[in-house]
Amino acid sequence: MSAWVDRILREFPADLARFWIACDPDNLLLDERILHSLRERGFEVLPFEDSIAFRTEYEERYRTAWDRGEDGSAKALVLQLRGTDMNAIPWDYVREGRKVSLSLADLFPKLSYGVIRHIASEHHEALFEAHNRHATQLLGEGATKEFILTHIFRISPHLISRAEEFWRELLRLHYRGTSLPPLLADHVNSILAEFPDLKDLPVADLLSSRSLTVRVLQDSWDQFLAQNGVRSQRSTDNDRDDARAFSIPFDHPEVRVVVDNMFFEGTLQPVDIEGDPSNLPEWAKVGLKSDANSLRDLVAQGVIRVGQELPGPDSSHRDWSDFARRLGEIIFRFHSLSAQQAHDVHEKVHALQRDADARLTDWASKHFADLPSLPAAKGPVMVHHVPRYLAMRRSAGEERIALLVFDGLAMDQWFQIREHLAARAPNLIVDENACFAWLPTLTSVSRQALFSGLKPREFSDSIETTSKEPSLWTRFWQENGLRKPEIFYRKSLKRSGQLDDLADALSQPSIKVAGIVVDMIDEIVHGARLGKRGISSQIAEWCATGFLERLFFLLAEHGYSVYVTADHGNVEASGIGRLNQGVIPGLRGERVRAYRSAALAASIPDDIDAFRLDLAGLPPDFLPLYAGTRGAFVSQGDQVVAHGGISVEELIVPFVKVSVENEKQ
Template structure:
């Protein structure tokens, strides 16, 4: 246990009370390490967001058992109040609960509260140690920013006098992290504005990984053009997303990180034939001179990712980053010819199996923490998405469109992204990811996505999607919109359906649109040649122009566009059919669900399956999963499916789409 975690946990001695109230304005308890530490001590944390939902869960899952003298779901429950006003709570809670106050201002008394409250919780531990060791006197706002840059991010903006120094730090920051908080990025930009670096978009480069990658990708194309190599990608980008920027690619510190970004897929190599004889050898990692070269790139990427799989102490961010790297590799692999792919296939499959086994072990310890994590800086699970979009509307995004590409895995998003980057002027994407709900079935995870609820809270409709429109409307009505301002449309997949959508989203009253695009799911369910075959069908779909027309339509109507999925998909192999008649309520290829322990235990022992009772599901909704990459179909059959526990099924894209239009 870390010093930081111990400091928070010491506020909760065991056996003092069953019901606690934590006044926690900075969401300190909603950190996955803290949540895990409390759970190990027998405490559950439940944020007080909806009084009715809290009362229901408290009475049914905790108080009823305690009144009977049972331990119940846990030994103790912590009501997490995001504030300090106890008058907002029901009187019986205040009377019974043991009170605790937690605040960043109290834990970091020598640093500026206005600055540290904008730091992500992943930095709290390192900042706590640095504060206790190095902060010898109270620091103002500017000094606190410098303190954090020095001790947490290892950057001193006053020493970034040369381009190679600046770019080394920018690339290092983003290679394994998420960049600087906006507040710190603007601080660095203000310091450097009167230097030789002042013409660069410094704040954007430091804060946004997607912006940095676009800038480096464009700069790489211009760099190669000096040697007579022209990139189709940049030549079609008729609208500049980022200004023309030159990078010191030749510098060893810059070159080593750029090299790795090409190998792992963050940067896309440029196709070239008969490259010039004077081209330096190190440049070839960013070139594809023939198909074999791309195969070698995939092989090296597999080796690097396999050596860096998350362990049991990883955070959810580590897993989302791993899913991104794995998705880039799979996307590249699926683009290879059969001849080149075949020798690599077993290495890819082993990496997928190893990643899935690690993920399953991690989920046993940490999945229960994910639903409660804060969504202010991005959704951690799909049911956080509506709440995050509501925050974006409050921040000034007046019209918001949520595109749910049903069944879209991360590797398939990267395939679509590359198609759009080459053909849609002004296109860019701020890329992230989030966790679907287990089991990764449409009726479970997509309903959670549109409703903002945990599956336990829509138990009556958990086996179908018929309630999605009303659940989507109810969420937004509870967040201040009227029914005419809310649009929901599903079944979108072809260009000829665009007129009906346009009629709905073009109405002046419309403020939010939830749109289900289900072509990928349709392709998956009809797949005969595995995910490599699906990649070809997705390419053909993209060639129809549907996706780019959809994005342009929404952008022209003034919508901020967010794209996600309810679940992904995975190549699976049959382990045997389950012939149980109507015993199973939902019969997916990767998971079966049952309404009682007796029925769940009826799965024959010779079938390679396992139980994982994830929290947040109704108590009478019990999933049984096919092991590893198995499926409940005839032994040896090869299919593409979803519903189970794998990186490709569980971690889905969450993307903000940007379309920069030409100046009129």
């Protein structure tokens, strides 16, 4: 156990009390390492957001059992209050709860609180260690910034004066999977602004945004090729000078090695070219689609590199989200190969998928229960966090918001859509992240959670249908200050012919939030006969209709901030045998069955490869049984594309902001 986790746990001695109240203005308890460690000691943490919802869960899952002398869902419960005002809590809770106060200011007494409150929770452990080892005196705001840059982000801005030094440090930072908080990025920018090589660069934006950095690298790669006598097909098709392109020293050894890895792993996309590439250095050909086998080789190398960094049982949810994006890039490229090329690397790709799914299942059994309580301020961790995050964005000034839910969209299929948009609508800017669907990954479970902002146990009466989705979406926004006429919901959007009617509806000035279900992907998946490669071909045909770019541009035209996500993904699965149980299951899926009693859930034949995973966020009488190892409850050996289970492709979905570049200029 780390010193940081141990320091927090010291506030909660075991067996001292059943009910605790933690005044936690900095959300220290809502860190997955802390949550997991407390859970292992018999504590559960429940954020206090709504008095009625909290009381319902507390009484049903904890207090009733405790009054009977039983442990119930946990031996002890911690009410996590984001603040210090006890008046926000019902009086009977204040009377019976044991009080604890937690604060970054108390835990980092030698650092400036105004700075450290901007540091994401994943850095607290390293910062705590650095503080205890190296902070020998009280540090002011400027000194605290320098301390954190040096000890946490390994950047010393005073040692950067040339372009190659900046790009080296920038790429190292983002390749480690992190970005600078805007406060620190602005600090670095103020130091570097005096140097001629750097004064025209958007230093702060690049340091704080990995997605911007990737876009700049991709566009600057086209410029680098042109300087070496080769023109990319992308720049020829767009025929424009891209304002995001800079003269990046790609041939600098320490820059080149990171760029090389980014091409192999799919973060950067190799380009088609016009002209003879013979004058290019050999290393640069990793960024070209120079021959029929280059993409196949990229896939093969990507499998090796990504496979060496598979997350494990103690990895963070961020590690899994990052891995899902990298795996999605590989699968997207794999489905872009010809049949013969795909055959050459088929087994390597599928072995990586199987290994990843096995590790994810192990990880989910230990950590999935911690995800629902994590804060959504910097982005949703789970799909039911999405409405709350969008409400925060409205409070931050985004007056009109459109949420596009692509039913059944897997990460690899989003990357296919993204590449289409990059080619057909290059002024669309995407800022990519990921979040977790709810388990089981079924539409009626995860999509209702997505639109309602609730855990599935909180809509148990409709968990087997999506009929209440519009009312749940409306209720969430009414509880967040909007009137019913300001809230829009529509589903079954899939074709260009529907867009004129949609535009008429969304042009109404009264509309403030729009929830829209785009269900073409789900329709394609459920009709699939040729696996995910066949689905990829059908998605390409759908993209070619121009529906997607028209949809994004019409939303932008009417002033909407556009967010894209999915309720779940999809995966190729093989039949492990049908469950002939008549009408017993409460909910049937090809990858999961849900039962209403433990006895029924235990009634499956012994020779069926399936397992149970009980989650606190589900209704107590909703018991999922999952098909194991990419299996499906269909005839033995049948191949299907399905969802409902636990795999990287089903469980971790895109969460993307899409904007139009010229709106910001």
